[in-house]
Amino acid sequence: MLRNSVRRYGYVAQGLHWLIVLLVFGQIYLAVAAFGADDPGRESELLALHRPPGITILGLILVRLAWRLINDVPPAPSAIAAPLGFVARATHWLLYALLISIPLVGWVKxxxxxxxxxxxxxxxxxxxxxxxxxxxxxxxxxxxxxxTALLGLVSLHVLAALCHQFWLKDGTLRRMLPVRDAHP
Ligand code: HEM
Ligand code: HEM
Structure with a gap:
């Protein structure tokens, strides 16, 4: 199932989600390593490694956004109170905005x-x-x-995903994983 359905994200959205997660963590690792490097040569080497994946994230997030706009988006689980559903949607849009603006700022910088x-x-x-x-x-x-804003929002997002998985047990995490629904 490549496309999203009203119940879950399809393989394209899932693949892009997890690939971008990996790249973002790689970016943070390289930037922090550059920050801690003890000689300027090593620092510029690590920053040179940090720039191309940043541009890749910019391209991937635009593809992902376009894919989202031409697909169904699974609605928040019905047991979730409306204000929390709003927070989840706002978090997702802010994450998109940051994943576009951070590489753009890095590029112009x-x-x-x-x-x-x-x-x-x-x-x-x-x-x-x-x-x-x-x-x-x-x-x-x-x-x-x-x-810094990205790290804060990602922490909130991951906390919410873990909450859904282990406390609410409503299968939300499975919607972003290539596994079958628990209750087909
Ligand atoms: C989503 C993509 C990116 C993420 C998550 C990211 C993350 C970070 C982080 C956490 C830092 C350390 C904090 C800081 O000094 O700002 C940093 C620094 C840096 N980033 Fe990025 N970055 C991304 C994209 C880019 C791109 C596309 C470029 C350039 C084309 C870039 C160039 C730099 C440079 C040169 C630094 C060194 C510190 C400075 O001079 O500001 N980054 N990045
Ligand atoms: C760099 C880290 C991350 C970023 C930038 C990120 C970004 C996003 C975005 C933008 C969406 C909304 C997708 C859409 O509706 O188009 C989303 C959904 C989701 N993410 Fe992440 N994510 C990250 C890490 C994680 C991690 C580590 C987990 C799991 C522990 C996770 C679990 C989920 C789940 C389950 C959904 C679907 C939520 C739903 O069905 O409403 N994410 N993510």
Missing amino acids: AGSEGIEVDYFGLFAVANWLGPDPALSQVLRMTHLYLN
């Missing part, structure tokens, strides 16, 4: 440092800016704050 991103040796990602240290500083803080 690289441009403001005069860096052209080499996309896995395949092509150079366009850079329309010249070096601009003041802009780069602003974008650096923006990238950091947006990432």
Whole structure:
């Protein structure tokens, strides 16, 4: 089942969800490792590794959003109170917004440092800016704050998923996993 149904996410949405989760955690790992690197050469090496997957996330999230717009979206489980359903939907939209804005800011920031991103040796990602240290500083803080917001929202999202799984036991997690419904 490639497409979503009103009961669960299809394989395309599932695949994109979990691939992006892996990439986001990889991004955070590389950025934190760069932050902790003890020599500047190692730091720029790790940041060079961090940039192409960031651009990949931007592409994948746009595909994912387009796929979502042409698919059914499973509604919140009916036992969930309306305000909580609203919080879940708002969290999902904010996650989409962050996964678009974080790589965009990173991309423009690289441009403001005069860096052209080499996309896995395949092509150079366009850079329309010249070096601009003041802009780069602003974008650096923006990238950091947006990432802090992402970590906060992802924690809430994961906590909610675990709550559904172990407390409410309503099968919500299964809707995002390639497993059969418990009660067909
Ligand atoms: C969803 C994708 C991305 C995630 C989750 C992410 C995450 C992070 C995190 C957690 C940091 C450390 C905190 C900070 O200093 O801001 C960071 C730093 C950085 N990121 Fe990203 N990033 C993403 C995309 C990108 C992209 C596309 C680029 C460039 C093309 C980029 C370039 C950088 C650079 C150069 C730094 C070093 C710190 C700085 O100078 O701001 N990032 N990123
Ligand atoms: C980087 C981390 C993550 C991000 C950015 C993320 C993002 C999202 C987004 C945007 C949606 C909404 C999908 C849509 O309606 O189009 C979603 C759904 C979902 N996510 Fe995540 N997710 C992350 C990690 C996780 C983890 C670790 C779990 C499990 C422990 C999880 C479980 C789920 C489930 C079960 C749904 C479906 C919710 C429902 O049926 O209403 N996610 N996720």
